[in-house]
Amino acid sequence: MSPPTPALSLPRVQDDQVAAAIDLVRTYGSGENAVAALRGVSASFARGQFTAIMGPSGSGKSTLLHCLAGLDGVTSGRVLIGDVDLTRLSRTRLARLRRDRLGFVFQSFNLLPMLTAAENIRLTGRLAGRRADPAWFDTLVDALGLRERLGHRPAEMSGGQQQRVAVARALLTRPEVVFADEPTGNLDSRSGAEVLAFLRTAVDGYRQTVIMVTHDPVAAAHADRVLFLADGRIVDELPSPTVDTVHAVMRRMEG
Numbered sequence: 001m002s003p004p005t006p007a008l009s010l011p012r013v014q015d016d017q018v019a020a021a022i023d024l025v026r027t028y029g030s031g032e033n034a035v036a037a038l039r040g041v042s043a044s045f046a047r048g049q050f051t052a053i054m055g056p057s058g059s060g061k062s063t064l065l066h067c068l069a070g071l072d073g074v075t076s077g078r079v080l081i082g083d084v085d086l087t088r089l090s091r092t093r094l095a096r097l098r099r100d101r102l103g104f105v106f107q108s109f110n111l112l113p114m115l116t117a118a119e120n121i122r123l124t125g126r127l128a129g130r131r132a133d134p135a136w137f138d139t140l141v142d143a144l145g146l147r148e149r150l151g152h153r154p155a156e157m158s159g160g161q162q163q164r165v166a167v168a169r170a171l172l173t174r175p176e177v178v179f180a181d182e183p184t185g186n187l188d189s190r191s192g193a194e195v196l197a198f199l200r201t202a203v204d205g206y207r208q209t210v211i212m213v214t215h216d217p218v219a220a221a222h223a224d225r226v227l228f229l230a231d232g233r234i235v236d237e238l239p240s241p242t243v244d245t246v247h248a249v250m251r252r253m254e255g
């Protein structure tokens with residue numbers, strides 16, 4: 001077993017916070033070519049909360065998600081998962097934390113083509129050297145309607161089925177946070193709705209924390225709140241979003 005990562009005594013924004021960005025700055029390149037993707041973003045994410053991140057193209061949504069998930073480095077600021085500041089971890093520890101404590105769902109599914117659905121779902125747990133809880137595996141497979149597809153490879157499944165496999169894989173290790181980057185971006189509206197409904201169920205039923213980047217007001221309306229980014233900053237926050245209220249904020253931002 002690896003030694004515990006030392007807890008840092010950092011201010012907690014709220015008691016049930018599981019993730020946070022603190023004054024996050026991410027600049028790509030340098031000198032004349034420097035692009036400020038994030039210009040000082042602070043946000044707190046509570047256990048069992050579903051947050052959507054929206055904003056115009058280039059506003060920094062993916063950069064924020066990748067920095068929060070430890071997939072991209074930061075220029076300054078801190079990223080907390082629990083009490084651990086990701087920005088201070090070695091590459092090895094960061095990789096281990098991502099594997100053990102975080103889940104990921106990407107627009108492009110990112111399944112391994114030579115593995116069956118069941119093998120893909122179990123992959124992260126196997127990499128972590130853990131045997132998946134069989135009851136939890138069954139719960140996820142049934143809730144996501146994948147029972148009949150377990151022996152199929154990705155090429156033999158629809159996009160919606162592949163994304164449901166990716167969602168099951170992300171949740172199998174019971175991660176503290178699931179990061180989803182445009183999870184419905186490649187899906188038709190019905191398949192997208194199924195994936196979103198399941199994420200909502202995971203939040204309501206299992207207190208899963210979800211942070212999702214999306215362009216789609218319908219997708220964002222499944223969340224508990226929407227953070228709006230513009231030009232590398234959070235410019236608005238909408239609690240209990242509906243499709244109409246998300247549209248209204250987007251119109252205000254454009255105007």
Ligand SMILES: Nc1ncnc2c1ncn2[C@@H]1O[C@H](COP(=O)(O)OP(=O)(O)OP(=O)(O)O)[C@@H](O)[C@H]1O
Pocket residue numbers: 028029035036037055056057058059060061062063064
């Ligand atoms: N690896 C990189 N190198 C240089 N610039 C980058 C890199 N990644 C992102 N950027 C720039 O940072 C800014 C924010 O990009 P980001 O992808 O986070 O925006 P986004 O809101 O997710 O956009 P989209 O909605 O189009 O996906 C953009 O100006 C982008 O061109």
